[in-house]
Amino acid sequence: MTPIALARSRRATAVAILLPVAALPRSVRAQWRSTIDVGSGVTAPALSGRPALVGGTIDYAGLDALLRITSRSEPMMDEQRWTETRFTAAFRRGAGGLGAMVSGASSTSGAPGLATARRTDLRAGPSWKHGDTQVAAFAGISRLSGARAADRVSTAGALLDRALAFGSFRVTTQQVAFDTFAERDVDSVFIVAGFPFHSHSRRQTLVRERYASVQADLDWRLGRSEWTFTGGARAGEQLGSRTWEGMSAMLPLTSRVALVTELGRRGSIPEQHLPATRFASVAVRLFNPVARARPEAAPGVGAARLDVARDSAGALIIEVVGVDAYRIELMGDFNDWTPASLRPDGERRWRLSARVTAGVHRVLMRVNGGAWRVPPGVSTETSEFGEQVGLLLVTR
């Protein structure tokens, strides 16, 4: 890839990451999180181009919706780069309700023998979540078009993804069937009775292939670091590589900066003519101020709740349970509407000791610097100012 093309792909990635966020009003932007990865990587077979890695995500995680934009440009092999932008939207009603997901991906790459390629995937399907268990099934269609040497290649296929997650362990199975249609112009010269004749013909080939794969991912937290281990295997008519494995680790350095490293072996992507490669990369991940809260654990989902109790000395303890965050604040008429940070007290448990008199108190909660909302599990009232507020009844 030429330096100009590389710069273009990086610029496209940056624009894909930043433009949608910049277009949002400030009040809405506060509810989004975004990350940007900048780093470097190596591959085997060896990369001969510039091994820069640029990527990022933008998430909106509300109580009933998850919107995500992911963009990544990373080195492949032989000066090739892989650039991909993906849009995902998921909606659900209630903690155990049905949801739907639509995702699209568009990528360009130069794989060996395939100078350019553009791919688009569309997936949709229901998902179901209850507590730590999630089941999803997505059916989709995929289309790839490209060119190599003198060929025009067109691949179209169908995808069926199924996912099952128990807490931090996920298993995904995928079935793919695709047809690759290659068309080549053939010019030939033959001699009849001493005279040369030129002929032009178009040769077409159609190859139908299918495969099935299974992949398992395990997320693991060790202190402040977050690790993900991945392993997968594939069976089918065309096999580039039967297995793949990898790991990634993220070590937060500050609340807004983390070190991310990835290492492993990627499987081939048969329909895209991409071979298996070994890879290693190191990147710096930059978070925006409302980062690192897992979108699946937005307040109000699952068993999140706010409790009040008195300690042995009679002081009131306000406890927020079941919310995954790095900062939780409360404000209300018990503290003159001045935000007070809760302190972490165990896994997804936060506490605030406060002097609260008996009576009815109005309260709001903020997670990771987002919008002020009614805390989970408390009574709700619309205030005279047109916004909802939580009500706490404190007895003697």
Added chain:
Amino acid sequence: MRRTAALLIFAALRAAPAQNARIDSLFAPPVRAELNAVLAGAAADRLPSEPLVQRALEGARRGVEPARVVSAVRAFADRLRIARSALGPASTDAELVAGAGVLYAGADRTTLERLRRVEPRRDLALPLIVMADIIERGVPRDTATSVIIALGEAHVRDVDYQLLRQSIVLDIGSGATPAAAAAARARGILLNPPGPRPPR
């Protein structure tokens, strides 16, 4: 006796500027004067002043324009007056605040009077909060009123009101209409109250 009265007066004099100081720090003089007038009127009617101050602080912290804050605090004071008159002079501050919330949700004073009649000696703060909450969640006002008064007539416990609210929230989340959820859950509590009743 004289000493106690002097102490009470001293405490009252100390308390009043403290409330004003919080308002003074957040509002311009004309708004401050209007808010203090509302507070003085409330104090004259022996209404709790702290909820009024807090309502003003809430508006300021939320960035609401001052004129709207004054009008909200004034309307809140009026609702506290109506709640006091409907629930009786012995009602607690928590009952008055909760009663004002029910009035703001759309119920009328006769609802508060009926609830007090059926539960003359009980602290009605929780039933009133639950009534306002389920109205907020879409239960029609008449249904919410009937349900809470029916539970009051049955002298159910506080935990039953909490159970009613949680059940309605779950049912609505599962797709039930708010009215049906409220009626069904109240019926369930009235027909089969969970756990032993405390001695009355």
